Amino acid sequence: MNELLLAAAGLIVVTVAIGLARVLRGPDDVDRLMAVQLLGTGGIAALLLTAYATRVPGVSDVALGLALLAAFATMAFVNLLDDDEGETDH
Amino acid sequence: MTALGDLFSLVAIGAGVFFFFAGTVGLLRFPDSLTRLHALSKADNLGLGLVVLGLLPRAASLLDAFKLVVIWALVLLSGASTAQLIGRALRRGRK
Numbered sequence: 098m099n100e101l102l103l104a105a106a107g108l109i110v111v112t113v114a115i116g117l118a119r120v121l122r123g124p125d126d127v128d129r130l131m132a133v134q135l136l137g138t139g140g141i142a143a144l145l146l147t148a149y150a151t152r153v154p155g156v157s158d159v160a161l162g163l164a165l166l167a168a169f170a171t172m173a174f175v176n177l178l179d180d181d182e183g184e185t186d187h
Numbered sequence: 188m189t190a191l192g193d194l195f196s197l198v199a200i201g202a203g204v205f206f207f208f209a210g211t212v213g214l215l216r217f218p219d220s221l222t223r224l225h226a227l228s229k230a231d232n233l234g235l236g237l238v239v240l241g242l243l244p245r246a247a248s249l250l251d252a253f254k255l256v257v258i259w260a261l262v263l264l265s266g267a268s269t270a271q272l273i274g275r276a277l278r279r280g281r282k
Binding site for chain 1 (some may be wrong): 196201204208211214220227231235239246251258261262264265266
Protein backbone atom coordinates (compact mmCIF):
# COMPACT_ATOMS: atom_id res chain seq x y z
CA MET A 98 0.00 0.00 0.00
CA ASN A 99 2.81 2.40 0.88
CA GLU A 100 4.45 1.75 -2.47
CA LEU A 101 1.20 2.71 -4.17
CA LEU A 102 1.07 5.95 -2.19
CA LEU A 103 4.64 6.75 -3.25
CA ALA A 104 3.79 5.88 -6.85
CA ALA A 105 0.83 8.28 -6.72
CA ALA A 106 3.15 10.99 -5.34
CA GLY A 107 5.62 10.39 -8.17
CA LEU A 108 2.84 10.41 -10.75
CA ILE A 109 1.55 13.76 -9.48
CA VAL A 110 5.02 15.31 -9.52
CA VAL A 111 5.69 14.07 -13.07
CA THR A 112 2.28 15.30 -14.30
CA VAL A 113 2.73 18.72 -12.76
CA ALA A 114 6.30 18.98 -14.03
CA ILE A 115 5.01 18.38 -17.57
CA GLY A 116 2.62 21.27 -16.92
CA LEU A 117 5.70 23.48 -16.48
CA ALA A 118 5.97 23.44 -20.29
CA ARG A 119 3.47 26.32 -20.01
CA VAL A 120 6.28 28.38 -18.43
CA LEU A 121 8.23 28.08 -21.66
CA ARG A 122 5.27 28.57 -24.00
CA GLY A 123 3.70 31.49 -22.17
CA PRO A 124 2.45 33.54 -23.93
CA ASP A 125 1.73 35.83 -20.97
CA ASP A 126 3.38 36.00 -17.56
CA VAL A 127 -0.01 35.13 -16.00
CA ASP A 128 0.08 31.74 -17.75
CA ARG A 129 3.58 31.11 -16.45
CA LEU A 130 2.43 31.98 -12.95
CA MET A 131 -0.46 29.51 -13.20
CA ALA A 132 1.93 26.69 -14.10
CA VAL A 133 4.02 27.49 -11.03
CA GLN A 134 0.88 27.58 -8.88
CA LEU A 135 -0.08 24.12 -10.14
CA LEU A 136 3.43 22.94 -9.22
CA GLY A 137 2.88 24.29 -5.71
CA THR A 138 -0.40 22.43 -5.22
CA GLY A 139 1.01 19.27 -6.76
CA GLY A 140 3.99 19.57 -4.42
CA ILE A 141 1.67 19.77 -1.41
CA ALA A 142 -0.21 16.64 -2.56
CA ALA A 143 3.04 14.74 -3.23
CA LEU A 144 4.45 15.76 0.18
CA LEU A 145 1.30 14.56 1.97
CA LEU A 146 1.39 11.23 0.13
CA THR A 147 5.10 10.86 0.95
CA ALA A 148 4.43 11.71 4.59
CA TYR A 149 1.82 8.95 4.90
CA ALA A 150 3.82 6.42 2.87
CA THR A 151 7.12 6.79 4.76
CA ARG A 152 5.83 7.93 8.18
CA VAL A 153 8.80 10.28 8.45
CA PRO A 154 7.76 12.85 11.06
CA GLY A 155 7.62 16.44 9.89
CA VAL A 156 6.98 15.93 6.19
CA SER A 157 3.31 16.85 6.52
CA ASP A 158 4.42 20.00 8.38
CA VAL A 159 6.45 20.95 5.31
CA ALA A 160 3.26 20.54 3.26
CA LEU A 161 1.46 22.77 5.76
CA GLY A 162 4.15 25.45 5.35
CA LEU A 163 3.95 25.18 1.57
CA ALA A 164 0.15 25.59 1.74
CA LEU A 165 0.58 28.68 3.94
CA LEU A 166 3.07 30.29 1.56
CA ALA A 167 1.41 29.23 -1.71
CA ALA A 168 -0.73 32.35 -2.04
CA PHE A 169 2.05 34.90 -1.55
CA ALA A 170 3.82 34.46 -4.90
CA THR A 171 0.59 35.20 -6.77
CA MET A 172 -0.27 38.19 -4.58
CA ALA A 173 3.22 39.68 -5.05
CA PHE A 174 2.96 39.07 -8.79
CA VAL A 175 -0.42 40.77 -9.13
CA ASN A 176 0.88 43.71 -7.08
CA LEU A 177 3.80 43.95 -9.48
CA LEU A 178 1.40 44.05 -12.45
CA ASP A 179 -0.52 46.87 -10.75
CA ASP A 180 2.70 48.75 -10.11
CA ASP A 181 3.79 48.37 -13.71
CA GLU A 182 0.61 49.76 -15.21
CA GLY A 183 -0.73 51.90 -12.38
CA GLU A 184 -3.98 51.52 -10.44
CA THR A 185 -6.76 52.98 -12.58
CA ASP A 186 -10.01 52.59 -10.67
CA HIS A 187 -9.16 53.78 -7.17
CA MET B 188 -5.59 -1.01 8.23
CA THR B 189 -8.67 -2.74 6.87
CA ALA B 190 -8.94 -3.74 3.23
CA LEU B 191 -12.02 -1.57 2.82
CA GLY B 192 -10.16 1.50 4.07
CA ASP B 193 -7.28 0.74 1.71
CA LEU B 194 -9.70 0.42 -1.20
CA PHE B 195 -11.31 3.75 -0.31
CA SER B 196 -7.88 5.40 -0.13
CA LEU B 197 -6.85 3.98 -3.48
CA VAL B 198 -10.03 5.08 -5.24
CA ALA B 199 -9.94 8.61 -3.79
CA ILE B 200 -6.21 9.11 -4.39
CA GLY B 201 -6.53 7.69 -7.89
CA ALA B 202 -9.30 10.19 -8.61
CA GLY B 203 -7.11 12.96 -7.16
CA VAL B 204 -4.22 12.00 -9.44
CA PHE B 205 -6.68 12.03 -12.35
CA PHE B 206 -7.74 15.60 -11.51
CA PHE B 207 -4.10 16.73 -11.32
CA PHE B 208 -3.65 15.14 -14.74
CA ALA B 209 -6.79 16.85 -16.07
CA GLY B 210 -5.61 20.20 -14.66
CA THR B 211 -2.24 19.83 -16.37
CA VAL B 212 -3.82 18.86 -19.69
CA GLY B 213 -6.17 21.83 -19.40
CA LEU B 214 -3.30 24.18 -18.58
CA LEU B 215 -1.43 22.98 -21.65
CA ARG B 216 -4.30 22.64 -24.11
CA PHE B 217 -6.91 25.31 -23.32
CA PRO B 218 -6.88 28.27 -25.71
CA ASP B 219 -6.75 31.34 -23.43
CA SER B 220 -5.76 32.43 -19.94
CA LEU B 221 -9.24 32.46 -18.37
CA THR B 222 -10.00 28.88 -19.44
CA ARG B 223 -6.58 27.83 -18.16
CA LEU B 224 -7.43 29.47 -14.85
CA HIS B 225 -10.59 27.32 -14.76
CA ALA B 226 -8.54 24.14 -15.34
CA LEU B 227 -6.11 25.17 -12.60
CA SER B 228 -8.92 25.58 -10.04
CA LYS B 229 -10.08 22.02 -10.67
CA ALA B 230 -6.63 20.63 -9.97
CA ASP B 231 -6.22 22.76 -6.85
CA ASN B 232 -9.57 22.06 -5.24
CA LEU B 233 -10.57 18.60 -6.41
CA GLY B 234 -7.16 17.01 -6.97
CA LEU B 235 -5.74 17.90 -3.57
CA GLY B 236 -9.17 17.47 -1.96
CA LEU B 237 -9.48 13.87 -3.13
CA VAL B 238 -5.89 13.07 -2.13
CA VAL B 239 -6.62 14.45 1.36
CA LEU B 240 -9.89 12.49 1.48
CA GLY B 241 -8.01 9.33 0.57
CA LEU B 242 -5.40 9.91 3.27
CA LEU B 243 -7.93 10.71 6.03
CA PRO B 244 -8.69 7.06 6.99
CA ARG B 245 -4.93 6.44 7.23
CA ALA B 246 -4.33 9.25 9.73
CA ALA B 247 -2.87 7.92 13.00
CA SER B 248 -4.70 10.36 15.25
CA LEU B 249 -7.49 12.91 15.19
CA LEU B 250 -4.86 15.67 15.21
CA ASP B 251 -3.22 14.28 12.06
CA ALA B 252 -6.59 14.10 10.31
CA PHE B 253 -7.32 17.68 11.38
CA LYS B 254 -3.96 18.81 9.99
CA LEU B 255 -4.82 17.27 6.60
CA VAL B 256 -8.15 19.08 6.51
CA VAL B 257 -6.48 22.37 7.53
CA ILE B 258 -3.94 22.03 4.70
CA TRP B 259 -6.75 21.48 2.21
CA ALA B 260 -8.74 24.40 3.62
CA LEU B 261 -5.69 26.67 3.31
CA VAL B 262 -5.21 25.66 -0.31
CA LEU B 263 -8.92 26.23 -1.01
CA LEU B 264 -8.73 29.68 0.54
CA SER B 265 -5.55 30.73 -1.26
CA GLY B 266 -6.69 29.14 -4.53
CA ALA B 267 -9.98 31.02 -4.46
CA SER B 268 -8.37 34.38 -3.67
CA THR B 269 -5.52 34.04 -6.17
CA ALA B 270 -7.96 32.95 -8.91
CA GLN B 271 -9.94 36.14 -8.24
CA LEU B 272 -6.75 38.25 -8.33
CA ILE B 273 -5.55 36.68 -11.59
CA GLY B 274 -9.02 37.00 -13.12
CA ARG B 275 -9.18 40.68 -12.19
CA ALA B 276 -5.73 41.32 -13.64
CA LEU B 277 -6.75 39.60 -16.88
CA ARG B 278 -10.00 41.55 -17.07
CA ARG B 279 -8.08 44.79 -16.79
CA GLY B 280 -5.85 43.70 -19.62
CA ARG B 281 -2.79 43.19 -17.46
CA LYS B 282 -0.93 40.06 -18.38
